[in-house]
Amino acid sequence: MISKSQISFIKSLQQKKLRKEHGLFIAEGLKSISEFVNSDYVIDTIFYTENVMPKLGKLSQNIKAIEISAGDLTKISSLTTPQQFLALIKIPESRVLTTQMLKGSFSIALDGIQDPGNLGTIIRTADWFGFNRVICSEDTVDVYNAKVVQATMGSLSRVHVEYTDLKALLQNCSLPVFGALLNGKSIYKTDFGSEGLVILGNEGKGIRPEIIDKITYPVTIPSFGKAESLNVAISASIFCSEMRRNS
Numbered sequence: 001m002i003s004k005s006q007i008s009f010i011k012s013l014q015q016k017k018l019r020k021e022h023g024l025f026i027a028e029g030l031k032s033i034s035e036f037v038n039s040d041y042v043i044d045t046i047f048y049t050e051n052v053m054p055k056l057g058k059l060s061q062n063i064k065a066i067e068i069s070a071g072d073l074t075k076i077s078s079l080t081t082p083q084q085f086l087a088l089i090k091i092p093e094s095r096v097l098t099t100q101m102l103k104g105s106f107s108i109a110l111d112g113i114q115d116p117g118n119l120g121t122i123i124r125t126a127d128w129f130g131f132n133r134v135i136c137s138e139d140t141v142d143v144y145n146a147k148v149v150q151a152t153m154g155s156l157s158r159v160h161v162e163y164t165d166l167k168a169l170l171q172n173c174s175l176p177v178f179g180a181l182l183n184g185k186s187i188y189k190t191d192f193g194s195e196g197l198v199i200l201g202n203e204g205k206g207i208r209p210e211i212i213d214k215i216t217y218p219v220t221i222p223s224f225g226k227a228e229s230l231n232v233a234i235s236a237s238i239f240c241s242e243m244r245r246n247s
Helices: 004-012 016-022 030-037 070-076 116-128 146-152 166-171 232-246
Strands: 024-028 043-048 064-067 085-090 106-111 133-137 160-164 177-186 196-201 217-220
Touching (some): 024 030, 030 043, 030 085, 030 146, 043 070, 106 116, 106 232, 116 133, 116 232, 196 232
Parallel strands (some): 106 133, 106 196, 177 196
């Protein structure tokens, strides 16, 4: 059973302000929730419909599991077709990010990404290629937005996503800083080395001028056709692939 007040509370977590206030976000579906259960994330409550709970396997006794009707799941779900499971998960404490923490690996840095699907796909792509950190400017869409979480397909459980003042982070950065720009060296002729940051910009405006100033290696994905631009998530995939091919 689930009460009206619980339904109202869960629906309120669709708002960034209230997610932050209560320290909780929503994940839906068996695959995504299974990934979080087997990660360092702390699961608060799992809501499930009749006869499906065994699919999740044995859970820690600290996790509350509540059976609800399919109708009630529809009320609390953000999906057009609810997926039998919905979990409330605790938002990890944020850390102060330093360039020292980034040494020895590649990190993807996002400047003002607004589309939840794009952010979720970038996180999933980073996970596929084995990059475990995505850095976001403070105005990038909230990673705990339900649409972002859904688009990661569980990869959020493995990829560290951290928000910071990008300009301040790059101010004294000793690492190579690559940037996806229209005017730069071809990505197919770029030596990425073994560490650095790769910056991708806003879907419509690109990378902000004050961030461009901090880029040491402008990189272009050359066009061979007539399309005006590439989707930022597709660009991230190409960068991840080339970084791995060169490593």
